[in-house]
Every structure is written in structure tokens, then in C-alpha cells.
Amino acid sequence: MQVISTATEYDAIYQQWQDQEVALVPTMGALHEGHLALIRLARQVADVVVVSIFVNPLQFGPQEDLSHYPRPLEQDLALCRELGVDAVFTPSVAVLYPEGMDNVTTVVPPVSLTERFCGEFRPGHFTGVATVVLKLFNLLRPQVAVFGEKDAQQLMVIRQMVRDLHLPVRVLPHPTIREASGLALSSRNRYLETEAERRAALSLSAILNRVRLSARQAVQAGQPPLNAETTLGEISREVLAEQSGPGVTIRLQYLAAVDKDTFEPIHTLGANAKVLAAAYVNDVRLIDNMDVE
Ligand code: PAF
DSSP states (O other), X not given: OEEEOSHHHHHHHHHHHTTOOEEEEEEXXXXXXXXXXXXXXXXXXXXXXXXXXOOOGGGSOTTSSTTTSOOOHHHHHHHHHHTTOSEEEOOOHHHHOTTOSTTOOOOOOOHHHHSSTHHHHSTTHHHHHHHHHHHHHHHHOOSEEEEETTSHHHHHHHHHHHHHTTOSOEEEEEOOOBOTTSOBOOGXXXXXXXXXXXXXXXXXXXXXXHHHHHHHHHHHTTOOOOBHHHHHHHHHHHHHHHHOBTTBOEEXXXXXXXXXXXXXXXXXXXXXXXXXXXXXXXXXXXXXEEEOO
16 A cells, blocks of 8 residues: 655556546545445445545634544554555645645635535535545546545535536445444544543434434324424434433534435425434534435
8 A cells, every 4th residue: 555645656656557447535534434434435436546634724613623633644544554445645734735725726615505504603614625625636536536424515515516617526425334322433423532422422313313213204104294393303302301411511503404415404304304413512513414214
């Protein structure tokens, strides 16, 4: 496995791959089973697998965890080696942003996609994501790129960028990987320090599961689809009351139903509904989502 950090080094190995199909798995490192599933999928669909590891400052807000973001590079490289990754691209900030980030050209995704949910609470985040992903696509020239469905809004933004800018990259989504408890895997789970925090973190998947179950039961019973606002409100109150405990505060940031194809908010929990959630467990921000069907 080659570990490279500059475009010139990459160009040299890219030439050797000739007509082979290259799949990229873009990551910020701190790899967990969720990333490993993306890498395995990349391995299945392409001849060559490239993983990028770059904690992208442009997608972090001033109050966010950029300086504390976990960077266990040696561990990440060992995992990539085990999975037969061909190359890991670990550029420095100076390689990706040689002139700094203040006056850099950015990709601004449509406001209709970013004004709500994570975009509302993390201004500029999706501009940072789209910009770095476009840079990675241009530098690494993959034919396929694999992204996790846990970051559902990010996936929408990237798909739309690929369509709008006619990028010659096939975006391949991978379903969210969960612990047996239901907790969606995330690099930020390692910030959950106490048992109470870990228990509270299960609130997100518990709410989403219960919403899904109730919506399905209504359909199976031949009832009209449930009202999204009422159902989400009732179930979240129920779950938060159960999962709260001493030493832990759970603060729901958003909980909403959207059409899974357009991301437009919807008012009933029909077959096309996706439910999105974000919450703070003490200081740790977690996100999750689930399709009703
Ligand atoms: O999902 C992530 O890890 C990041 O947002 C990505 C896509 C690697 C861009 O920095």
C-alpha cells in the first residue's frame, strides 16, 4: 500500500493504473467499521481503491471540534493495509489549500439543500464539504466514490454537485453501519466517555426506530399515513424521558421528516419519508437518519 501526500506523488502511481477503475473513499480518518464497510464496497466495485484521510478545516465552524478531532493515523493506515487498500492520500492543509482558506474558490451547494438541518446549524459546512470533495475528485480522478448514508444531507449535496457540474464520478452510497445497540457508527462516538452518555446517545436510533415502527404499523392497519409533526413530537418526548439520566443532558437539535429523494420537509410519514435527527449528548453532537420503508 502506498501512502502519499502530494499530487505529484499521486500522479506517478495513477499513471501505473492505466485503464483500471479507481474507487475513492474520502474520509477524515479515525476509521471505524462504518468506513471499513465503505472500503469493502469500493474493493468490490473497482480495481484500485484509494482512501483519502484529511481533516478538512473548511468544513468546521469556529466553535467546532477541529483541533480536537481524532487523528490516529498509524492505526488508520494499519486498517487500510489489512483491507488491501492500494493507496492512502493524506495531504497536509498546505497541499489542499496552498493559498490558505480565506480567499479560496469554493463550491456553494444550492441553498434549498443546505438551509435546513445540519446546514442551518453549521453555516458554511456543506460549502467546505463540497469544495474539498471536488478538490479530491480533481486530484485523484476516481471513477467511483463511496459515501455513507449516515451523512444523508452530505450525500444529497455531493450527488447534486456531481450532477450540476457534470463530474465524471459515480457516487455509490453505503447504508449506515450500527452497533448492536442501534447506535450509528461515527468517529465522534469516541467522545462519549461515560456509560450515561453512551446510553443517552441511543436516543437518536431509538426515536428513529420507533417512528419507523409506528409509521409501518399505521400503514399495515390500513390507516392513513401518520402526521409527521405529531408522531415525531410524541415519540421523541417519550424516548428522551426514558434515556435521560443523572450527569447527562440530551438536547435534540432537529428531528424532521423529509422526502428521501428531494430532502423537502413532508407532513406525513408515508413510504417516501426519511426521518433525520441531530442531538447533543452533553457536548457531543451526533446525527442519524432512517427511511420509513
Ligand atoms: O464525511 C466525511 O468524512 C467528510 O465530510 C468528507 C466527505 C471526507 C469530506 O471532508
